[in-house]
Amino acid sequence: MVQRFTISLDAELAATLDGYMVKRGASNRSEAIRDLIRNALTLNHTDKSNNCVAVVSYVYDHHERQLGSRLIKHHHEHHDLAVSTLHVHIDHHHCLEMTVLRGPGEAVRRLAEATLAERGVQFGHVNLIPLKEHGGHHQHDDGANHVHQRPAL
Template sequence: MQRITITIDDDLMAELDRMIERDGYPNRSEAIRDLARLGLRHAAIKAGEARDCVGVLSYVYDHEARDLARRLTVSHHHHHDLSVASLHVHLDAERCLEISVLKGRSDEVQHFADTITSQRAVAYGELKIIPQTVQPEHHHEE
């Protein structure tokens, strides 16, 4: 393990300390290691270096919107090789939440998520990608 020294301004340190307290990290080092891992995963995905991944796509849509439910279903069927599982939740009379677990190449997973979340009447959409090459080293207890 390497030891480094960094300088952080007071406002950023206060924000980091609030996160450490809120999330129950045992110390600053573990929190900064987790933030570094997150940043490295994000950079690898952005650079196209993360090939295989697992993705969690969540989106809220108006199920009454003209032909939307059918288009979403067709998209999932056309990408059956990426889709591992889905959960469908009725939020209220008009809105539904779908959560899809996806697995495949990160560029294909991202493209599929973009086709879903860009549909008219999809009110919210978010994709979280976890590169499969990254082994978790997370030691913080919740």
Template sequence: MKEPLVRFSVAIGGELLRRFDEYRERHRYPNRSEAVRGLMRAALIDEAVDDAAADAMGVVTLIYDHHAPRIAKRLTDVQHDHLDMVLTTTHVHLDHARCLEVILLRGRAAQVRRLADDLIGTKGVETGRLVLASAAPITEGHGHPHPHGHDHPHAH
């Protein structure tokens, strides 16, 4: 069941409003409300994945020279050591020497970060980046798991 929208006011002006409107246009939000909702979701996702125990999805992008000694084997070995977290890998040839690898990970946020650091820090990787997202809905419930799988309302 979809909850009804609630209107609330925000007083803003000057340079901050001008820059916010530029942001909204640049990111193609149709109106200010959609832009505010987008920023709120992004803030809640950032907060959720700050919790080391949160269920998280990670997208790791790596660029490396495939001529670097044993780079492909090292990256594969790291992934094989974490089969429970590696969901899929996509490999793209960028040019004659360089490859892009995109690896989808799922696990506790701290574990995903650690594995991403291991991949990015592999000798021969030119650049690497991790993007984290919450694997749990950010707008449902009250934001933390219960150890025995139960859920109940309570104040925080």
């Protein structure tokens, strides 16, 4: 069910919204506003009981004393949440890492924030995506019938 509502924007904000709409490839303002609202609500999603996935991306100076070891230690201590990490060398001093986390929202957020708070992490961002519970049997095109043990998107 779709609910309609009206909002008023000054000309500058409306022009900014139109620019966002074009940049994101949205076909209309409603679609652009729905994207903005979903993103804002997801950023504030901290439901303790719901599962989520998150991508934590951060840049750090690999010369920072023991930082690499501290980051690895965090992920080993939370092996139930840390799924995978991609490590990219940016230059002689800086590395970019992207870590995928999965689990209860509060625990994922806590680990992500602890990672970004480490001394030597220069910039970071968390993209948290809540998961809906998905249960029951289902069948794939190849006829395989099974139950997923993890929540689905």
